[in-house]
Amino acid sequence: MVAWKKPIDSNKHVCIVGSGAAGMMSALSCAQYVPVTILTDGKLGRSNSIMAQGGIQVPKDTVEDRSAMVKDMLKSARGLASKERIISFVDHIHETISYLLELGVKFDHDEDGDIIRRMAGGLSGPRIISTKDKIGPSVMKALRKRVISTKNIEVRQKCRVEDLKLIEKDGKIGYQISLQTLNDNYGNNIGDHRLEMITTTTVVCAAGGKTFAHANALGKRTTNPYNTNQKIYELLEKIGIEERNKGLYQYQPFGIIMPARGRGKNIPETITNFSVEIQDRNGMKVCDTKQDRLEMVASMNKAFEEERAFEFEEGEWGFKLVVPKEEKELILSVLPKLRSILANDFDGIFVQPVLHYYLGGFEVNCESESKIEGLFLAGEITTGLHGANRLMGTGLLESLVGGMIAGKRAAAHAIGRNS
Ligand SMILES: Cc1cc2nc3c(=O)[nH]c(=O)nc-3n(C[C@H](O)[C@H](O)[C@H](O)COP(=O)(O)OP(=O)(O)OC[C@H]3O[C@@H](n4cnc5c(N)ncnc54)[C@H](O)[C@@H]3O)c2cc1C
Structure with missing residues (x-):
């Protein structure tokens, strides 16, 4: 984790909002190509992602198993999901798992060293892999460790995105982000709220779902910890992208x-x-x-x-x-x-x-691109993968897979390439 010394509004730079699984994975895949700043309103990694327990769905590396997972997800979605996105998602799972293994995540395995796969509701075969009941902590610990040791990533903790505006930047669309921060660039607590403005051409928004706010408003029970993730949804609607499957929890x-x-x-x-x-x-x-x-x-x-x-x-x-x-x-x-x-x-x-879990959110294509140039979205904030019903083990996984794709695509956008 470095203290950023260059001007933050460099054109070849990506801002990532959120440090859950989607945010940290985006940062790591992006930082191979361009400098990255993570803006996150709590401490690095404070998120729903760290709460994940049961596991993630990983098909065996065969055509039959991958197509069984596609079929299960389509059935579960009840016509509300994008088949194209599901196929692309399933096709990217193995690359994501290989990266987690490289980071040192140790999945439960049998005596022969083979990863154990378990069943869950709505699955046509065993596909859930885990680290006992701590998949969130195991994955987040590994991601956090790598983020902290990656030179190209600046982390701005306790730094909340308060406003987001579209601006013109060198004849192209750019973003002006207003931050409220309790920390200075070096992580020192400055003891006071401070408003700051940064500009960039490329943003990955990985600000999670808004179930906590919904449950709180209704006085209902939720598995989600306290957060203010809902704020970003208003900001995104304000710059012109519309939520889909709104209100579907x-x-x-x-x-x-x-x-x-x-x-x-x-x-x-x-x-x-x-x-x-x-x-x-x-x-x-x-x-x-x-x-x-x-x-x-x-x-x-x-x-x-x-x-x-x-x-x-x-x-x-x-x-x-x-x-x-x-x-x-x-x-x-x-x-x-x-x-x-x-x-x-x-x-x-x-x-x-x-x-x-929040099933609504903002649509993206298979490249994690939103409808606005330079704005990428990853994780629970997106909609279209699960439709009316998410199968177990696809939430954290969506954040990891989507984050990896969004990070790469955002880097390509920031350095002015299309692929
Ligand atoms: C109890 C529980 C158990 C679960 N178990 C599983 C499981 O076993 N398997 C599975 O696949 N899924 C599981 N899930 C679902 C899964 O954990 C989440 O869907 C997924 O991790 C969401 O990741 P994310 O990165 O999109 O969002 P989050 O992890 O919610 O991260 C959002 C980040 O954005 C930050 N942020 C939000 N707004 C702002 C702002 N304005 N400015 C700056 N930062 C901001 C937040 O602080 C946070 O760091 C579980 C969820 C819960 C709650």
């Missing part, structure tokens, strides 16, 4: 309601690799845990309307996640974080669908 079926200390957390969907069942208060099965999220959540909501849910204090409700005793230790070996969350309450887990 995804629920994750395994939000923990009981034991109460687990509230706000969720159980990764890889738990469905075991013979678990979701039961109502009459001991009846509520849904098939092999279904995708949309189907499971619909069945759970229906059962709730039919007054089949368990009720707890202060209007809380949930369904019982029944875990066979003999599989408990095996489950904990795959999902060790559950041990501290559930302690001895393994027989009393109750779950409810909770707000998890």
Whole structure:
């Protein structure tokens, strides 16, 4: 991580907004070609990405497995996704995973050293790879370490993008970014908000999803930590790009309601690799845990309307996640974080669908380009890959794959090439 000494408005320079998986991956792939500045409103890496638990979907490197993943994603999207983007996404997964392996991410493997692949709802075959239940921390730690040691990347932490304007720059479109910063260029806390303006020809916006703000406004539970990501959406609309699939949010079926200390957390969907069942208060099965999220959540909501849910204090409700005793230790070996969350309450887990992911956002093409020249978008802020329903293991992965593409394309744009 270097303190930037050159003028920041150099033409051959890229500004990246956000330091989640999409932002850091964009920065690393871009910095091979041009200087990069990451603008991020918290500490480097503070994001939803670091919360990811269950894993990412990686098909085997065969035509059959890749096309099975394309088919699964198209089915799950219910007509709202771009087939072209899904194919391109799946085609880029292996390059992204190779890079993570190079950075030192160690995925769970069997005794022969082969990476273990697990099932999740809506998948036609096992495809989820993981680092136990810490995929987000493992990937983010590796990305952060590489970002910090890359000379061409300047990191501006605690530096919030407050405004974004289109300007003319050398006869082309450029960007004027207003920042509010609590740090100086060297990371020293200047103790006061300071407004600063920078200009650039090329921006990668990787500011994440806005589920936290939505859940907060409705007073609903969410898996997302506090953030102010929604602000960027207003700025992007102001410069003329329109949100699509606006207001389309995804629920994750395994939000923990009981034991109460687990509230706000969720159980990764890889738990469905075991013979678990979701039961109502009459001991009846509520849904098939092999279904995708949309189907499971619909069945759970229906059962709730039919007054089949368990009720707890202060209007809380949930369904019982029944875990066979003999599989408990095996489950904990795959999902060790559950041990501290559930302690001895393994027989009393109750779950409810909770707000998890923003399916709306801004459209990009397969090159991560938005409709405005020089503006690239990556990660959860984009729409079009998941349609009406995201399959498990494609969120963090979209940020990594999209970030890698956006970074390369942004570098090419900044140095004035088209490819
Ligand atoms: C609890 C949980 C579990 C999950 N588990 C999985 C999983 O197992 N597998 C999977 O594939 N996906 C999972 N996901 C989803 C996945 O983690 C996210 O979709 C993905 O990581 C989003 O990455 P991102 O880089 O697009 O956005 P984020 O990680 O949200 O990063 C956005 C960044 O932008 C910054 N930012 C926002 N606005 C501004 C501004 N105005 N100025 C400066 N900076 C700004 C933020 O501070 C942040 O650094 C999970 C999500 C959660 C919450």
